[in-house]
Each structure stands twice: as C-alpha cells, then as structure tokens.
Amino acid sequence: MKKLELLAPAGDMECLKTAFKFGADAVYIGGPFMQLRSKVTGFTIEDIAEAVKYAHSLNKKLYVTVNSFAKDQEFKEIVEYGRKLKDINVDAVIVSDLGVISVLRSQVPDLEIHVSTQANCQNAFAAKVYYDLGVKRIVIAREMNLEEIKNFSKIIPADLEIEAFVHGAMCMAYSGRCFISTYLTNRSGNRGECTQPCRWRYHLVEQTRPNEFFPIEEGEKGTTLLSSRDMKCIDFLDELIDAGVTSFKIEGRMKSPYYVATVVNAYRHAIDKTAPTELLSKELDAVSHRPYSSGFYFGELERYMPDDDMAYKQDKVFAGIVKKCENGKLTIEQRNYFKEGDVFEVISTKSIGLNFEVKNLYNSNNEKVDTAPHPQELVTMDCPFNLEEGDILRKR
Numbered sequence: 559m560k561k562l563e564l565l566a567p568a569g570d571m572e573c574l575k576t577a578f579k580f581g582a583d584a585v586y587i588g589g590p591f592m593q594l595r596s597k598v599t600g601f602t603i604e605d606i607a608e609a610v611k612y613a614h615s616l617n618k619k620l621y622v623t624v625n626s627f628a629k630d631q632e633f634k635e636i637v638e639y640g641r642k643l644k645d646i647n648v649d650a651v652i653v654s655d656l657g658v659i660s661v662l663r664s665q666v667p668d669l670e671i672h673v674s675t676q677a678n679c680q681n682a683f684a685a686k687v688y689y690d691l692g693v694k695r696i697v698i699a700r701e702m703n704l705e706e707i708k709n710f711s712k713i714i715p716a717d718l719e720i721e722a723f724v725h726g727a728m729c730m731a732y733s734g735r736c737f738i739s740t741y742l743t744n745r746s747g748n749r750g751e752c753t754q755p756c757r758w759r760y761h762l763v764e765q766t767r768p769n770e771f772f773p774i775e776e777g778e779k780g781t782t783l784l785s786s787r788d789m790k791c792i793d794f795l796d797e798l799i800d801a802g803v804t805s806f807k808i809e810g811r812m813k814s815p816y817y818v819a820t821v822v823n824a825y826r827h828a829i830d831k832t833a834p835t836e837l838l839s840k841e842l843d844a845v846s847h848r849p850y851s852s853g854f855y856f857g858e859l860e861r862y863m864p865d866d867d868m869a870y871k872q873d874k875v876f877a878g879i880v881k882k883c884e885n886g887k888l889t890i891e892q893r894n895y896f897k898e899g900d901v902f903e904v905i906s907t908k909s910i911g912l913n914f915e916v917k918n919l920y921n922s923n924n925e926k927v928d929t930a931p932h933p934q935e936l937v938t939m940d941c942p943f944n945l946e947e948g949d950i951l952r953k954r
Contacts (some may be wrong), residue, residue: 563805576815584619593623603664607646625674640666682713694720711802724791726809787851816832816876819950831869844874880949888941897929905950
C-alpha cells in the first residue's frame, strides 16, 4: 500500500508552519510567477527557499504551483523560474499547461512535475500521455466520481500517483476554467487574477425597467445563484483510499492560520483514526464555510436550489495562538476580541475537545483586565492544561 499524504495549503509562512504543526505531510504554495492566487499569496524566491529549508528540516515536502495557462512570450521566464525552483530544491511543481510541462521536462529534467486539476485529467489515456512526459502525479479532475477514480487507478501506471481534493471551496466552472471574472472585470481566473464574481449576489433586471432590481428569491439580500457548495470528504476517506487516491488535498491558500489548523488537524486525526469521525466532522463547522457537499464523488454535484441558504457559516471564532504555557499560566497572542468568562476550545494535535474558561486575564503591561480588545497583543491567563506553543484557541 502506498503511503498516504495529507497536503495542505499555505498563503504565507505562518500558515505553512501551522500546517506542518497540525499534521500536514506536505504543503503547496504559490510563488512570484505563474500561479492562480497571484495578487495576495505569492511567496518570493527567497521565501520559497526558506519554506523548503523549513519543510525539509521536518522531513516534509513543499510543492509550488505553476498552474497559470502560459503565453508564448513567457516561456523563457518559465524555464528560468523552473531552474530557480530546482536549485532551491522544491519537491515538485504543480502545472496545468501542457506546453509548460513539456518545456520544463526538457529544460529542467530533474524537476518533479504534478499535473494540476486545472488540466482536467480524468481518463487513463490522458494520464498515460502525461506519464510519458515524465509526470509523477495527477491531481485528478474534480468532476470524477469514486467509481471512475477506481477504474482510472487500475489502468494507469502503478507508479503514477493520484491526488484528489477533499476539502474546501469548489469553483463553479468546469475544472476551474471560469471566464466570468474576465468578462465582468477583465481579470482572468486562468491567469491568477480571479475576482470571484460567482460569490457575488445577483438580481434580475427587466429590459424596460433598467433601474428596478428584482430578487431571484424572496428576500432583501438577493441570492448567490452561482456560488457552489464547499467540499467535505472527511466521512469517506477510506472510500477514496480504496479508489486509489494517495494524496488528500485541502483547498485554501487564501485562508487564515486558524482555518488551516482546524481543517488539517481534523483530517490528520481522521487519516490516523485517532478520533471519532463524527466529532471530527463537527470540528469542520468551526471554520467559515458555505454549506458542505461531497463534491462529485457520489455522482452529479448537489445542485443549488432557490431556497437554499448559501451564506457562509461558522460556529466558532479564532481567539488566539499559544505562545507559552508553564506553571498553570498561559500566554497567547490575541487574534479576536474575548473577555473574562468566555469559554476557549483548544485545537491541538494531542487531543480533541479540550476547553476551559478565561480567568485571571492580564494584558501585556501585567495589568488585570476584563477584556482583550487589541489584535496581536500578548495576554496571560490561567490554564488547567499543559498546552504547546502554536496550539490554537477559539471561542464559542
């Protein structure tokens, strides 16, 4: 049996370190060029080098997305970029463009390549073409169901790995190839500039009444008619394993450390079978999400209905990060307002379900206070548990 991998997203070094702390085997990031989250989550070459060094010090892996669709004039820079990534020893690049794959294989032959889900690879014949080009892994198309994946895994070469998304946002367009952002804002989602217009609220306008806006459903806020449900697969990971998937990928390079910690921790416990699945599934309600679905894995994607509540939901709030814990005293870096008497829940690799009440709260000037209103201030309080640096606290 192939070794299973939990693959987490990171938009910055804090998220990267959080992902590794909470159990990721590998992390994927974007660099300064050819990635699909270019405006806000790009690591510099120097940052990538630091991230690689950190990952390898933990015996973990780092992948870099190079998954924009390329233009002819960019290929010289693509080759130079690929050589830089190889020189700093990244473990693989994730690529969608067939031309980029071909050129990187010929010009940077020792750089491992994984085929992005953007390439929409969902049959063994296409996979064999990529394999013959030297690709080591296919991130399968999100439109595949479990039976199709199982058949796919039986036909492809035995050493060609299968990676699949198991959690997070799903693009409403086929394999992520969306043109709405280009049409409305002249910013292409296929070039790393998506404005996410599928998540905007829409109304109808009648041709002869240009200034009158009619809700598509009854209500004051209109509707997010194009917005898809989020994916959650924690309840059927064994079925994905049986189908041949060996890398479980979490979406979210634009998410917070709190999101990364919560989701990675839950899936780590699920893979290792160290906590009940029902409890872990509830953990995932603690982060901001649209209504969950199982994606296409059991057939056609669950359709939006006019009376669906597609608003983002979250039943817990990120409170702070543990910096020190000794002699019953806890020092945390505050991330959201809390007060004496609030109940904190602990996100920890060691246990699920720890909670305690905020008592004897002191600010950074060692003054007794009733509230912690200042972002990133270091505050102390009593704590009945021996928590670790980097553990995450949330409040109900």
